[in-house]
Amino acid sequence: MKNKYLLLFFFLFAQLGVALAQEDSTQEATEEVTEEAAADEKPELSLQLGFHTLNNKLPYLMLSSKLRKDNSFQVITGAKVKVYFKEETDEGLIGEAVTDSRGVAKLVLPARMKAAWDSSTTYPFVAVAAETRDWVETRSEIEITKAKILMDTTQTEEGKRAISVQVLQFDGTEWTPAPDVELKVGVRRLSSLLPVGEEETYTTDSAGMVIAEFGRDSLPTADKKGNLVLAVKVEDNDMFGNMEVEMAAPWGVYTHTPAVASFGKRTLWATSDRAPLWLLFMAAFIIVAVWSVIIYLIYLIFRLKKLGNKSTVEVGQEAPVFAELRES
């Protein structure tokens, strides 16, 4: 009997040991998985650094930040990103950008960097987003070659209007033609660039040149001299980034667009002070009619109150129900 209890005790003890060992190993395994998951859960930020110049003047940088989450890219608002020019030091720091609600930030080169800028032929930029709760430290680098776009109006051999474009790059000593650069040539309209001809894009030849024939006839413009804004655009080029130049040319037709016929008149879609008279009269009539009744009824309450303060002789007999009630 005693042996039986001893055996049972050993059996239970052995089971406890096995259970504890299993629990430890499960715990370790869980910790490993959690660590792995934590590492998995913290991705890199997707940083896009873009270099832009307009009319070959002061450049600026555009930064966009996104984060891959739940199998889709989500815009990151308020991401703080430090951007450096040439070297990752305080001197090379252009500034710290904070992304807006579209996940975008803009940085302009400070004036103190003019000397370094002028003396360089290539421009390396580094963007660094420090580690946060949601992402690990992320870097993005681009290197831009100094370049410029020259544009002018010209004529084709057939005597048609055309735009001549030349893209030049600086090789350290002089400006040389930049061949094989894809660019757009167009007319600036309200929200985009209208291509000047059939071609969507052009590519520069060995002389860095493009001649784009102007195939748009009688384009309307609000400028009284008939000026159109012609523009040349290089987009997301690996060497030169984004460049844009503009010039005016009197190739449009001044078109006077009269204001909308109903502008400033009394309409249903005008401002409150220009409501249609018929509507005002109708609304006023209904409001006055109904509210006169309400005001009259409120007056009746006061009249009832006044009558209540007078003696029975003045206001007449009590209604039978109340007389009956009083008697009872």
Add this chain to the structure above:
Amino acid sequence: MKTSTIPTETIISDLMPRKFGRAGMIWTGSLILVCLLGAFAYYRQLDRGLIVTNMGDYVSWGIYISNFVFFVAISLVGSLITAVLRLANVHWATPLTRIAEIIAVSAIVLASLIIIVDMGRPERLFNLFINGRIQSPIMWDVIVITTYFFISLLLLYFPLLPDLKIMIGNKQKDHKWLQKLYRFMGSFWRGSRIQFKISDRAINMLCITIIPVAFSIHTVTSWLFATTYRPGWDSTNFGAYFISGAFLVGAGGVVVAMYVMRKAYKLEKYITQLHFDRMGKVLVMLALLYLYFNVNEYLVPAFKMKKPEESHLTNLFTGEFALMFWFAIMVGMIIPIMILLFKGGRKPLPMFIAGIMVVVGAWFKRYLIVTPTLLHPFLPMSDAPEAHLHYFPSWEEWAIAIGSLAGALLIITFFVRIFPIIPIHETIVEQNEQHEK
């Protein structure tokens, strides 16, 4: 009627407002709790903004506006029971007039409040009055709701004056503050013939005025939708469709209230089988009328199936909202019609069930009028986020919406505690008149 044999003193003691019993306390406490939860959710919305809701660029009118339309609809019952039946000289509805009027007042108060809840910046409400455009149906709604509120309040107040005198005379059981309130409201009422003459004239004027105003309030609410060119809303039928639906839900609300009051205060002698039978006939007529408008509203566009309407209608008939749509049609109209068409269905309990069905169905019907259309804009956004394509209210929206419904019930509950829910004086007068005949 059975009341013809009841002594006046018994009528008074039966119809006097009474203190809450145990059930009444639990009921009121529960309503207060739900209201407090709604208030907490609204505090969160005020603190964090409308971001706590699940409304977005597509569904910018969610459960709040559905609730608003529901409240406006149910408030119309004041004009139906009180004004239309009174002007038509229908005396059997006398015990129901005050129930209808308090439902109207409480619903219109909550309709106004829920509009403020829907505003992201409620502290700018005054701008609506300062800078409002008379060209906008929203402005018409503001004007007409304010007007309807005052008329309903007056229509509740004038017939209450003779009862106030009776309550002032009956001091035994009342709290002092109640007596003060009764005196403040009606101590001047002596019950003289001149006073009755003036009061009757006022009530008649109110009954005549409230009908066009009530029609306007819900027609204008329907125009908030119908003046836009959107599938599901672009309809010339919308005013009449809304009015018929409003009368139905209002009458359903009155039936539910009749049953509850009758049970809670043992008013079987005053709200009789006859009242249920007649209200049942009114309700079935209104349900058939609303069903007729629904057939027009859905079958005619479905027959044509214009491209923009197609996705909206298929979504209702067989798509995402099909379950709710057929629930609203079946529970809100068809089953109540089937119950009420038979005499046995117009007894108190089946009527109560039918009334509940009508009210619940009507609430979901309002949700179906507002939300699915918003999910199908004419110019969909490119790459609209997934969250914009579907809408399910957040817990804050549910809490506020349910809190507002509880708020309306709370107003009715407190009113019943303070004032007689069946007009005492009118009941006595009608009984005497019948006795004389």
